[in-house]
Amino acid sequence: MIHYFLDPILKAPTIGCIAMCLVCSLVGVLIFIRKESLLGETLSHAAYPGIMLAALLTLLPSVKLPLTLCILIGAGLFSYLALKLLDLSKKRLKMSPDSALSFVLTLFFGLGITVASLLQNTYSLLYKQALVFLFGQAATITDPYMYLSISLAVLVVSVILFFYREIQITNFDPIFAQTIGIRTQRIDRLTYLLMVASIVIGIRSIGLFLLSGMFIAPAIAARQWSHKLHRMFIFSGIIGALSGFLGIYSSFELSVAFSKGGHSLSFATGPMIILTSSSITIFSLLFAPKQGWVSRFLKIVTFKFKCTQENILKSLWHFAQQTDLGVAPQKVWNYQSIPRISSLLVTLYLYLKGEILRNKSLIMLSPSGRIKAQNIVRLHRLWELYLVHIGVGKEKVHHNAEEMEHIITPHIEEKLLKLMKHPTKDPHNQPIPLKEPAL
Amino acid sequence: MILSLLNPYSGQGFFSFMKVGFLRLIQFFQGHLSLKTLAPDELQILVLSLIALSSAIVGVFLIHRKMTMLANALSHTVIFGIVLTYLILRKSFELIDPTLSFKVMFLASLVTGVLTAFLSQLISKISNLQKDASIGLVFTTFFALGILLITLFSKNSHIGIDMIMGNVDALHYKDLTSIFYMLGCNLLIILLFMRGLKVSTFDPIFSKLAGFSPTLFNYLIVLQLSLTAIGAFRAIGVVLVLSFFIVPPLAAHLYATSIEKQILIASFIGVISSYLGVSLSRHLLTHYGLALSTGGLTVLCLYAVYFLNRLFYQAYRGYKNRKAKLAAENFTFIKQD
Numbered sequence: 001m002i003h004y005f006l007d008p009i010l011k012a013p014t015i016g017c018i019a020m021c022l023v024c025s026l027v028g029v030l031i032f033i034r035k036e037s038l039l040g041e042t043l044s045h046a047a048y049p050g051i052m053l054a055a056l057l058t059l060l061p062s063v064k065l066p067l068t069l070c071i072l073i074g075a076g077l078f079s080y081l082a083l084k085l086l087d088l089s090k091k092r093l094k095m096s097p098d099s100a101l102s103f104v105l106t107l108f109f110g111l112g113i114t115v116a117s118l119l120q121n122t123y124s125l126l127y128k129q130a131l132v133f134l135f136g137q138a139a140t141i142t143d144p145y146m147y148l149s150i151s152l153a154v155l156v157v158s159v160i161l162f163f164y165r166e167i168q169i170t171n172f173d174p175i176f177a178q179t180i181g182i183r184t185q186r187i188d189r190l191t192y193l194l195m196v197a198s199i200v201i202g203i204r205s206i207g208l209f210l211l212s213g214m215f216i217a218p219a220i221a222a223r224q225w226s227h228k229l230h231r232m233f234i235f236s237g238i239i240g241a242l243s244g245f246l247g248i249y250s251s252f253e254l255s256v257a258f259s260k261g262g263h264s265l266s267f268a269t270g271p272m273i274i275l276t277s278s279s280i281t282i283f284s285l286l287f288a289p290k291q292g293w294v295s296r297f298l299k300i301v302t303f304k305f306k307c308t309q310e311n312i313l314k315s316l317w318h319f320a321q322q323t324d325l326g327v328a329p330q331k332v333w334n335y336q337s338i339p340r341i342s343s344l345l346v347t348l349y350l351y352l353k354g355e356i357l358r359n360k361s362l363i364m365l366s367p368s369g370r371i372k373a374q375n376i377v378r379l380h381r382l383w384e385l386y387l388v389h390i391g392v393g394k395e396k397v398h399h400n401a402e403e404m405e406h407i408i409t410p411h412i413e414e415k416l417l418k419l420m421k422h423p424t425k426d427p428h429n430q431p432i433p434l435k436e437p438a439l
Numbered sequence: 440m441i442l443s444l445l446n447p448y449s450g451q452g453f454f455s456f457m458k459v460g461f462l463r464l465i466q467f468f469q470g471h472l473s474l475k476t477l478a479p480d481e482l483q484i485l486v487l488s489l490i491a492l493s494s495a496i497v498g499v500f501l502i503h504r505k506m507t508m509l510a511n512a513l514s515h516t517v518i519f520g521i522v523l524t525y526l527i528l529r530k531s532f533e534l535i536d537p538t539l540s541f542k543v544m545f546l547a548s549l550v551t552g553v554l555t556a557f558l559s560q561l562i563s564k565i566s567n568l569q570k571d572a573s574i575g576l577v578f579t580t581f582f583a584l585g586i587l588l589i590t591l592f593s594k595n596s597h598i599g600i601d602m603i604m605g606n607v608d609a610l611h612y613k614d615l616t617s618i619f620y621m622l623g624c625n626l627l628i629i630l631l632f633m634r635g636l637k638v639s640t641f642d643p644i645f646s647k648l649a650g651f652s653p654t655l656f657n658y659l660i661v662l663q664l665s666l667t668a669i670g671a672f673r674a675i676g677v678v679l680v681l682s683f684f685i686v687p688p689l690a691a692h693l694y695a696t697s698i699e700k701q702i703l704i705a706s707f708i709g710v711i712s713s714y715l716g717v718s719l720s721r722h723l724l725t726h727y728g729l730a731l732s733t734g735g736l737t738v739l740c741l742y743a744v745y746f747l748n749r750l751f752y753q754a755y756r757g758y759k760n761r762k763a764k765l766a767a768e769n770f771t772f773i774k775q776d
Contacts (some may be wrong), residue, residue, distance in 0.1 A: 034692040037572040038508050047680070086600030093749065099685060106682035113679065117732030135586065210586065213579030268590045274583035281576060285566050293565055346508055 004249060012146040013138045013269075014293045018244040019153040019279065021273060023198045024211070025218035025240025026156055027102050030191050032219035033171050035431030036097075040215035042086065042105040043079045044199050044208045048112030048134070049079030052347070055130040059123065067126075068145070071133060074206075076200040081190055082108055129245075136270035138248055144438050145204065152201050156194055160233065163190065169374050205244075208272040213274040214240065219234045221281040224288035225401055235371075239280050247273030307406050308338060313355065314405075316365050317373035326362030373435040380405040381426035382416050389420060390428040440656035448480040449663055453722040482610055483674075484717045489618045490671045490710025491683055493625045496692075497682035499665045499701050500691065503640050506660065506684050512559070513552050515666045519585035520544075520551030521672070525715065526592060544669050552665025553658060609734065614673055621670035627665055629702075632659060637698055658714040675734040683709060686741045693752045708748075712740040716762075737741065 004261040039320045054074025058067050065073075066185050089100040119127045132140070148193045160167065167179040167436040170187040177184050195215075202211045211237050222236035251272040258265040286294050315335045333343040347363070350356045355369030365373060408416075417423075426432055447459055463481070477485070524547040556575055563573035590664050629636070639646040639656040646653050664684075671680040687705035695701030716737025723729045723736075 032569075035569050035571065036568060037575045038511075041508075041511065041575065094507050095689065096502075098505040098507050099502055099689060102681055103689065105511065106679060106685065107742050108736060109678050110735050111736075112683055113676075113732050114739060117735060118729060121730040135590075157475055210579065210583055211545050212575060213583060216575035216579060220568060220576055223568075224566070253478060258455030265591055268587060271583040271587035273592070275587065278576065278580040278583070285562065291566060308519070364634050378744055 001031050001249065004245070012246065012249055012250070013205075015139045016141040016146040016149045016240045017138050017248045017273065019149040020202045021199075021214055021218075021247075021277075022237050022243030023149070023153050023156045023240075023241040024202050024214035025222075025277075026233060027194050028200045028215035028217075028219040028240070029222060029229075029236045030160075030167070030171075031035075031195065031215060032223065033229070033232075034191070037216050037219070038101055038212070038320050039086075039195070040199070041212035042101045044083055044111075044203065044211040045105050046082030047079045047107035047199055047203060047208050047213070049108055049115050050074035050076070051130055051203075052112055052115040053078075055119060056115065056123075059126070067129060071130065072200050075133070075203060076196055078108065079196045079199050085197065100231040100350075114219060115295060125434075133203045134207050134209060135268065136203065136205050136249070138211070138269035139272075141204065149201050149204075152197060156198065156206060157237075159190065159194065161376050163187065164230070165318045167191070171342035183417065206273055210274050214277060217274070217277040217281040219241070221277075221284040224281075224291050234421070235255035239277065243273055243280055245275035246276045250276065304338075308336065308342065308407055310372075311336060311349060312343070312346060312350065313365065313369055313373040313382075314376050316356070316363070317370065317377060320365055322365075326357075326359045328361065329363050332363070334379040342420050371436050375435065376405050378433050378435065380406045381430065381432045382413065382420070382423075383408065384426050384428070385420055385423055385432075386416055391438050394427045444480050446480065448478055448721055449725075451721060452725055453718055456721055461645055477612065479610070480518055480717055480721060482612065482615070483733055484714055485616060486610055486618055486674050486718065487713035488617075488710040489622050490667070490674060490680065491687065492706045493618075493622045493667045493672050493701055494680060494683035495687050495705035495709050496625045496629050497660065497667050498688040499691075499705060500636060500640055500660055500683055501664070502688045503698075504657075505541065505662065507681070509556065509559070509574055509661075509680040510668075511678075511681055511682055512574045513664050514672075514681055515678055516551050516555045516581040516585070517665060517668050517672065519588075520583045521549035521587045521613065521669075522585050522757060523547060523551075527589065545577055545666065545748055546670035548665045549662060550667070551581070556593055556658065556661040610674060612703055618670050618674075624666055628659065628663055632656070633698075636660070654686045675737070679738050682738045686738075686745050687712075690745045690748045708744055709741070712744050713737055715740040715744075752772045 004010050005111070006101050028037075031037060035120060037322055051071050052072040055067065057063055057074070058070050059067070061072065065245050069263075085107070086100055086104045089095050089103055090097060095103060116127070116130075119130065130231075161432055166177070166182050166187050169180070170182060170184045174184050177187075179347070188403075193315075198215075199208075199211060202214060218236045218239040219232070221239050222232045222234075226232055248269055251267045251269040254267040254272075255265065258267075284292070289295055312332060315332045316327070318333070332347070333340060335345045347356065350369070351358060355366055355372060356363050357366045380401045383401040384397040387400060388394055424432055444571060447463065448456060451459055460481070463478075508538055511606050521544060528543065559570070559574040562568060562576065563570045566573075614714045635646070635651040635656055636659070639653040641650050642655040646656075667684075668680055669685070671677075673684070680730055687708040688701060690708050691704035692703045695704055714738070717733055719740065720731055720733040720736045723731055
């Protein structure tokens with residue numbers, strides 16, 4: 001992997017891609033917190049006519065700039081123009097933000113297609129050169145371009161570091177920002193300028209059709225791992241840079257691996273980068289520690305498991321009040337509101353844990369299980385008493401206590417005991433069992 | 440050369456285009472011409488107009504439901520559906536292949552369209568994300584997959600361009616049938632479900648109470664959307680069809696007082712712009728030798744109509760305001776007397 005950074009041919013594409021993806025993902029966080037994630041889509045597509053017109057302009061004898069530079073300037077100019085038009089159509093033409101985005105997008109895209117068809121039909125060689133910017137071609141990135149993107153990356157990172165405080169306050173509380181003297185409009189303009197700059201740099205490696213993905217996915221992924229803005233920037237930058245590298249790595253390696261037999265397969269870099277960052281994002285959506293789907297699902301399942309355990313122990317305790325002989329498991333399970341099979345499994349688990357004893361086909365509580373069950377009943381009755389204490393009717397307290405008995409912590413229990421002055425009877429005139437130390 | 444000899448419109452300017460068209464229309468009604476002898480230009484106008492009609496129906500609802508960026512997302516993911524269908528039914532990887540049946544493409548687009556809408560809703564709901572962000576995540580992923588597949592399985596790495604941008608000039612007589620189907624489906628849906636669509640658009644809570652599930656109608660719109668996108672992708676590409684969805688309804692929004700009127704005015708604007716686009720393209724080719732994309736020109740015409748319309752509307756409003764002011768002044772004057 002290291003040779004990607006050392007090899008004279010691979011060095012420029014690799015480092016260039018990483019720098020571009022880093023920039024895009026950092027700016028992505030900015031537009032993510034502004035809730036304008038699809039802005040990247042419109043602005044990057046708007047660069048299309050700019051690219052084509054700039055390519056046309058290089059035909060003029062008076063234009064002495066190289067093609068790439070011309071195209072970059074054109075792309076930036078048209079992205080900026082789109083930004084202005086977006087503002088105009090929201091304010092003057094009174095469109096909803098959603099309509100305005102697609103309105104501007106298709107206007108510029110239609111213009112781009114018209115100019116492109118002219119270029120394609122008359123100067124097809126030039127058209128082929130300009131196409132690089134539509135779908136991206138990381139492999140042909142040269143050293144000067146690499147330095148350009150590195151310097152832009154440095155610029156963006158330093159701007160974000162320098163204005164971090166202002167950016168944070170402006171985006172989360174614009175009115176407060178204005179009262180403490182921050183010029184919010186300048187910060188907004190700065191954000192948009194960074195956006196245009198990152199589009200200009202990014203189209204070379206990913207291409208303008210796919211670039212918007214780089215603004216969206218890393219920011220979403222970063223959001224899953226942290227709530228703090230500065231951490232979001234750091235995570236997003238890391239994810240962006242990582243997917244830039246992995247994208248170009250997998251693109252090269254896969255192309256080599258699949259090209260052995262006579263025919264060659266080329267895995268384009270742009271899509272590979274986007275797919276990498278999307279996969280990282282999907283992974284984050286699933287497995288992030290706090291917000292991930294899997295971890296949230298596991299949390300729910302473990303809580304349900306705990307509730308079922310406690311319910312089974314509790315029902316066994318109630319049966320134990322009537323008879324010492326134990327009870328048929330089916331009788332206990334009839335009280336559970338979950339499928340039979342889960343009850344069976346939970347009972348088995350409790351048996352293995354030693355909280356339930358078996359007497360032929362009957363089951364009963366072991367001493368340690370009895371203490372646990374007593375505690376649950378205690379909490380249940382304490383909570384009922386508390387509810388009556390604060391004025392809830394006697395007949396209404398049972399269902400709420402059924403839920404609370406699984407949640408009350410020892411700390412709350414102590415407070416309740418103190419509040420109720422160590423009671424012995426619950427509202428239904430049944431004894432509240434005493435707390436016994438665990439065996 | 441033979442083609443240009445056969446086409447009665449070659450060498451015509453903007454106004455003579457109209458004249459030739461009119462003469463041919465008379466011939467058509469007299470029974471001298473049949474549908475099979477359509478000139479390419481006429482075919483283009485017809486196809487674009489039919490697309491405009493279909494997308495006016497869908498577009499009006501998209502605007503009011505603020506779903507146009509979802510439409511943009513769908514139009515991108517449809518590419519993935521098409522590419523996948525080609526891969527599954529691959530005989531030879533010719534992308535513009537008229538033999539691929541409309542039914543298969545229709546199915547593929549429906550599946551990808553509904554999948555996109557469903558996934559983006561799911562992600563935004565479960566992970567508590569902004570809708571924009573989840574839409575963006577889903578469609579860029581699918582789109583990247585689509586482009587990757589195109590570049591992998593076709594030797595030409597830039598072949599995706601034809602899909603994204605369409606090619607009106609490569610239209611075939613057979614395309615008319617699929618576009619007629621598409622319009623028929625859209626009309627049928629709108630006739631059957633107009634009430635539900637309207638209610639669920641403007642008052643989702645009431646619509647839930649009244650028994651029209653907003654989610655169900657949301658997917659109905661998604662269905663229409665992917666249907667229309669697939670019908671249009673050969674002619675104007677998947678991105679430009681978006682402009683047919685939004686620009687005519689936005690222009691009609693200024694005048695319309697009801698959904699039906701908005702649909703009618705939007706279709707009218709779409710059809711006019713299609714005609715203007717095709718004839719403008721012919722004019723530029725004849726007099727300046729510029730061969731421009733007819734699809735692109737049509738879209739530019741749509742925008743020109745929109746902005747002209749806007750100017751006219753503002754002038755009209757100004758005139759009305761002045762008149763009202765004058766009347767008010769006269770009124771106070773009389774009162775003082």
